[in-house]
Amino acid sequence: MAETRRAPRTPLTYVLRLIVIGYLGLLVAWPVTLVAWNAFHLPDVGFTTEAFSAIFSDPQMMAAIRLTCVAAVVATLINLVFGVSISLLLVRTEFPGKRVLSALIDLPLSVSPIVVGLALVLVYGGRDGWFGPTLESAGIQVIFSTPGIIMATAFVSLPLVIREVIPVLEEIGTEQEQAAASLGASSWQTFWRITLPGIKWAVVYGVVLTLARSLGEFGAVKVVSGNVLGQTRTATLAVEEKYLNFDQQGAYAVAFLLASVSVICILIVFVLRARGARVR
Amino acid sequence: MSIEVSGVNKRYGDFVALEDINLTIPTGQLTALLGPSGGGKTTLLRVIAGLETPDTGSVVIEGKDATSLPVQKRNVGFVFQHYAAFKHLSVAKNVAFGLEIRKRPRAEIQKKVDELLELVHLSQFGNRLPSQLSGGQRQRMALARALAIEPSVLLLDEPFGALDAKVRKELRDWLRRLHDEVHVTTVFVTHDQEEALEVADEIVVVNQGGIEQIGTPEQLYDEPANDFVMSFLGDVTTLGGSLIRPHDVEVTPSPISEHSVEGTVSRVLRIGFEVRLTVLTDDGEVVTAELTRTHARALQLEEGVNVFVTPSPGAYTMRAPSSAA
Numbered sequence: 033m034a035e036t037r038r039a040p041r042t043p044l045t046y047v048l049r050l051i052v053i054g055y056l057g058l059l060v061a062w063p064v065t066l067v068a069w070n071a072f073h074l075p076d077v078g079f080t081t082e083a084f085s086a087i088f089s090d091p092q093m094m095a096a097i098r099l100t101c102v103a104a105v106v107a108t109l110i111n112l113v114f115g116v117s118i119s120l121l122l123v124r125t126e127f128p129g130k131r132v133l134s135a136l137i138d139l140p141l142s143v144s145p146i147v148v149g150l151a152l153v154l155v156y157g158g159r160d161g162w163f164g165p166t167l168e169s170a171g172i173q174v175i176f177s178t179p180g181i182i183m184a185t186a187f188v189s190l191p192l193v194i195r196e197v198i199p200v201l202e203e204i205g206t207e208q209e210q211a212a213a214s215l216g217a218s219s220w221q222t223f224w225r226i227t228l229p230g231i232k233w234a235v236v237y238g239v240v241l242t243l244a245r246s247l248g249e250f251g252a253v254k255v256v257s258g259n260v261l262g263q264t265r266t267a268t269l270a271v272e273e274k275y276l277n278f279d280q281q282g283a284y285a286v287a288f289l290l291a292s293v294s295v296i297c298i299l300i301v302f303v304l305r306a307r308g309a310r311v312r
Numbered sequence: 313m314s315i316e317v318s319g320v321n322k323r324y325g326d327f328v329a330l331e332d333i334n335l336t337i338p339t340g341q342l343t344a345l346l347g348p349s350g351g352g353k354t355t356l357l358r359v360i361a362g363l364e365t366p367d368t369g370s371v372v373i374e375g376k377d378a379t380s381l382p383v384q385k386r387n388v389g390f391v392f393q394h395y396a397a398f399k400h401l402s403v404a405k406n407v408a409f410g411l412e413i414r415k416r417p418r419a420e421i422q423k424k425v426d427e428l429l430e431l432v433h434l435s436q437f438g439n440r441l442p443s444q445l446s447g448g449q450r451q452r453m454a455l456a457r458a459l460a461i462e463p464s465v466l467l468l469d470e471p472f473g474a475l476d477a478k479v480r481k482e483l484r485d486w487l488r489r490l491h492d493e494v495h496v497t498t499v500f501v502t503h504d505q506e507e508a509l510e511v512a513d514e515i516v517v518v519n520q521g522g523i524e525q526i527g528t529p530e531q532l533y534d535e536p537a538n539d540f541v542m543s544f545l546g547d548v549t550t551l552g553g554s555l556i557r558p559h560d561v562e563v564t565p566s567p568i569s570e571h572s573v574e575g576t577v578s579r580v581l582r583i584g585f586e587v588r589l590t591v592l593t594d595d596g597e598v599v600t601a602e603l604t605r606t607h608a609r610a611l612q613l614e615e616g617v618n619v620f621v622t623p624s625p626g627a628y629t630m631r632a633p634s635s636a637a
Contacts, residue, residue, distance in 0.1 A: 204399075207392050207394060207396035208396050208397075208398055208399070210363055210383070210390070210392070210396065211390065211392060211396040211398070211454075211457075212398070212409065213363075213382075213383045213384055214361060214362075214363070214383050214384075214386075214388060214389070214390040214458070215409050215410035215413060215457065215458075215460075215461055216384050216385075216387075216410055216413045216414060216461060217384065217409075217413050218384060221413060225409075226398060229400040230399065230400065232400075
């Protein structure tokens, strides 16, 4: 790898570093560390894992965690398939309205999740939604049920795979795909043997980010879930509930679990990026 | 006849890339499509390959109408300017790609890949990734990959365009020798006239979406059909209102025929073994002449010296189009 040229170190360099470290520390590192600390620490008792044993022995908490995992995994799978297809469509083909579609994809990042939840209720709400009563009469309940939670989660994490994959697709260009075609590969073979290996790392980053985002979704899920204990209550909703019910250590413990999964996801991306850079 | 292109037109919006192209490329030869950038030669090659669809016209490959066949079914080998190496596959896997798609038995693939790597002198690099090869090696790999499918025609798009001058020259000689061994009908695109003159059996000069001339390198160089071909295939200068090649201009201290024109040397430029002379004639013409270094030294040429310039006997000249005006 080429050596990067660095600016000479001046007092300003150190001042800037201090500002950045201070900013990240006060805003991110310290608060998150305190969550972990409070999850394992009681003022009178000291170190304890009681809150965790309480969670793991509570069937309703376990159901909440399971629901969160199912919703996150299914939403990630949906976004993986659609994300890669939409990216290919946007980069490799020309069609009218392409720019509009491209702009729409960023919408979930800019719209508040609670708006997403309300919008889904408007369309799929069982009683007076746009489309909901039709589905309801067919026996499919979306709002206040798992499908609604998955949809809300998929909506808010939609752009993550696409935004990772598009630049890489643009960078690798079409020549390898054309070469594969000239050697007799069908479009399906070209996709599996040439395109997908080319965007592999981008897809992996996208999936990990999507998973992390999906696990932590709160606002949209809060609106569509209905918060039925043991059925439609997710882990993030449980955190809020425990906190409001003065079970603060329980809230910190669940929050710690959610945060650890996200941290592990970020670590995986970190390791993969380093590995990807080495392979390339 | 291996490739027959007839009545092909191709437009991109207002831009006419190809206009009524009719071309026959004979079997087993090495043909160059030569022309300036943006002249349509690459588009023509891609139309033959099936990577572009012509607006009108037909392409027949080995007697089979290929116009509506997709690139996968044309059995053409295509080599790209920037190699288009499959970056995640080893060199051997790159070469094996077309055979694996065709589901050939593993032993046969192995044997064929070994043969081809031998042919392109990459035997010891089979397990490397393309990123570990030099540009010239990558292009040889791309060539082996294209040859693996035993294509009916081999198409190369500026195959040496991305390489440095020395490697270019080596690969050019090597391509010529390879073709003499393999004998597959080959068409390559180049904007480098020297490359075309040196390597090709036949040259097709393409300019502004049309074909200017088709012929052997000798025909094109010695009897260019028009001033464009003449000036594209080598340097030209004007002498006595005619286009002439600078190396066909004789420089002497005294007149040698009734066509001799008197002038003054205005510039002497030495490039390696040759000397390029600019002579300002008394008629007001600026004539360029090329001499060997020894010849120039014998004549004691320097700026300001009076000389006579004469077309060499047997030199090809052409009425300059602008001098008529």
